[in-house]
Amino acid sequence: MLTMYDTNGSVLAKRDGLCPISEATVWIDLLNPTPDEDKHLETVLGIEIPTRAEAREIEASSRLYVEKGAHYMTAYIMYGLELPNPGTSNVTFILAGNRLVTVRYVEPKAFPFFLQRVERGEAACNGGPSIMIGLIETLLHRKADLIERIQDDVDKMAQSLFNLNGGKPKTGSSLGSFLQGTGRGADIVARAQESAVSLDRVLTFFAGALRDRPEDSALNERLDATRRDNTSLMEHMKFLQGRTNFLLDATLGMITTEQNQIIKLFSVMAVMLMPPTLIASIYGMNFKHIPELEFVWGYPMALGLMVLAALIPFVYFRRKGWL
Numbered sequence: 001m002l003t004m005y006d007t008n009g010s011v012l013a014k015r016d017g018l019c020p021i022s023e024a025t026v027w028i029d030l031l032n033p034t035p036d037e038d039k040h041l042e043t044v045l046g047i048e049i050p051t052r053a054e055a056r057e058i059e060a061s062s063r064l065y066v067e068k069g070a071h072y073m074t075a076y077i078m079y080g081l082e083l084p085n086p087g088t089s090n091v092t093f094i095l096a097g098n099r100l101v102t103v104r105y106v107e108p109k110a111f112p113f114f115l116q117r118v119e120r121g122e123a124a125c126n127g128g129p130s131i132m133i134g135l136i137e138t139l140l141h142r143k144a145d146l147i148e149r150i151q152d153d154v155d156k157m158a159q160s161l162f163n164l165n166g167g168k169p170k171t172g173s174s175l176g177s178f179l180q181g182t183g184r185g186a187d188i189v190a191r192a193q194e195s196a197v198s199l200d201r202v203l204t205f206f207a208g209a210l211r212d213r214p215e216d217s218a219l220n221e222r223l224d225a226t227r228r229d230n231t232s233l234m235e236h237m238k239f240l241q242g243r244t245n246f247l248l249d250a251t252l253g254m255i256t257t258e259q260n261q262i263i264k265l266f267s268v269m270a271v272m273l274m275p276p277t278l279i280a281s282i283y284g285m286n287f288k289h290i291p292e293l294e295f296v297w298g299y300p301m302a303l304g305l306m307v308l309a310a311l312i313p314f315v316y317f318r319r320k321g322w323l
Contacts, residue, residue, distance in 0.1 A: 002037045003029045009126045012118050021045070027131050028101045029111070047096050050074070052105055055090045063198075064205040070096040071209040076198035077139055078191060079108035081146045085184065088191055093132050093202070095209060100128030102135070110138040129210060133222050136199060140229050143192060147236060150185055150192075154243055157182060161250060175258070179251045186244040193237045196230055203227045268317055275309030 005012040006024040013024075018040050021028070030037060030049070038049040047070045055074050057063065063074040073093045080086045087106065094101035104111075114134050117123040123137075124130040161178060207223055283290070283302045295301070 001031045002033065002041075003031070005029070005125075005131075007125050007127075010121065012115065012125050026099055026125065026127055028099065030101065030103045031107065032105055033103065041101065045070075045096055045099070045101070047094065047101075049094075049101070049103060050092055055092050055103065060201070064201060066209075070094055071205070073202045073205055075136075075139075075202045076195050077108060077110075078143065078146070078195050079106050079110075081109075081142055086146065086188060086191075088195065093135075093206075095128055095132065095206075098127045098129075100131050108139070108142075110135065110142050113142070114138045129206075129219055130222075132206065133219065133226060136203065137222075137226055137229075139199070140226065140233065143195065144229075144233060146188070146192060147233065147240065150189060151240060153181075153185055154240065154247065157185070157247055158243075161247060161254075175251060175255050179248070179255070182244060182247045182251055186241065186248060189237055189241045189244055193234065193241060196234045196237060200227070200230055200234065203230060268313075272310050272313045272317075275313070276306035279305050279309055 002017060004015045004019055004021065004025050005027040006015065006022060007013070007026045008024065012027065018037065021044050028041065030041070033049065041047070042049055047068055050072065054062065063072075065072050071094070073095070075091050075093070076088065077091050078086045078088050089104070089106040089108075091106075091108075092103040094103070102111075114123060114131075114137075117134065117138065118125045123134040125134070157178065203223065203226060207220075207227070210220060210223065279302060283298075
């Protein structure tokens with residue numbers, strides 16, 4: 001779907017479809033573009049629109065480059081941040097003159113949220129560079145909300161795992177569920193960190209592109225502030241990643257300890273049952289001349305010996321602190 005946005009300096013007017021591009025057109029948004037839409041823009045703007053496969057290339061030269069006077073910047077972003085497992089995708093920003101072209105295959109809420117900010121007069125929209133910074137700012141605000149949510153979840157998991165607020169100790173089944181939840185949080189943090197690194201590279205390349213333009217100082221100040229915000233998020237995510245890794249290690253350690261306790265219990269039980277088994281084996285042998293064979297109290301005596309043989313190791317283990 002192709003959407004064009006025209007500006008008068010303070011608002012954006014939306015036009016859908018293969019409409020003519022006017023001087024006021026500052027933003028062209030391509031969502032799951034068709035070949036006809038790609039061809040139309042390539043003809044009108046004189047630039048190449050990267051395909052989905054090209055946008056997924058991981059080399060820096062395939063994500064950040066200049067071609068035919070246009071600056072191409074592909075960022076790895078997260079979307080669906082309200083979901084238990086957010087998704088990831090690539091968004092390509094093409095700065096051609098004063099126009100911004102975005103190529104995307106997902107619908108992150110940062111795009112409509114940015115348009116809402118423009119409607120409220122909270123974001124500049126007088127040109128492609130200001131729109132691009134506004135979009136990245138919104139992406140970072142959304143990511144910050146995600147990190148805050150994960151931070152709260154990690155705090156709750158730590159309190160639950162170590163019983164900081166009291167409560168029952170974790171058992172095998174609950175530890176397994178806890179391990180899954182912690183692993184999911186660690187995965188989200190890792191992908192958010194990867195996205196932040198990608199945005200940092202885009203912002204650095206974008207700053208170089210602005211140096212070639214006679215932009216106003218306010219735009220450069222916004223760009224510097226955005227880079228600082230992204231850097232602070234990266235530092236916070238490093239701390240959060242270390243904490244989730246610690247919780248993963250602690251959970252695995254508790255699972256190992258519980259398994260060792262179970263194995264120890266089985267070992268103790270096996271040792272306790274060895275003497276009674278020996279006694280039962282002796283009196284189960286088919287010999288004619290067994291001294292207790294004709295003894296009236298032979299059977300109760302054998303049972304008593306088995307119980308006594310089991311109690312002696314049990315008392316010994318308890319005194320040693322093995323049980």
